[in-house]
Amino acid sequence: MDDASLDDFMSDGDESDAGDDPAAADPGPDTTSDTEDDSGDVPxxxxxxxxxxxxxYAWSDDAATCGACGxxxxxxxxxxxxxxxxxxxxW
Incomplete structure (x- = not known):
């Protein structure tokens, strides 16, 4: 199996947006918090x-003791x- 490039997964319409700044197009989730004070600063x-x-989880090459059954x-x-x-x- 050959290695694939990210370009191999783009559809024809995606190529025109490849150079756009994704942050400019999508401002992302609202990151404001109820903990901000009036100045906008987060404590x-x-x-x-x-x-x-x-x-x-813990793994040990040498067996370790179970905390319940020993x-x-x-x-x-x-x-x-x-x-x-x-x-x-x-579980």
Missing amino acids: AVGAADVDPAVST EPVERRWRDGDQLVCADCKD
Whole structure:
């Protein structure tokens, strides 16, 4: 199979718009927020105001222990505050 260029997926009518600035044609969604004050400024958010990211899945080349049943497994999914095997995960 040969590699395709993006031009291969354009229809005949699309070629005339290829040089247009898409941002000029579509202003995009309204990004204003109810949290803006009268000046239009959005208040700064500090690191203490944001919850840290947590994984939803973990893989280990060496088996790790399931947080629920204690069995050694390579793949575990987050279930509440612990990582559990697929059998213990509440899907």
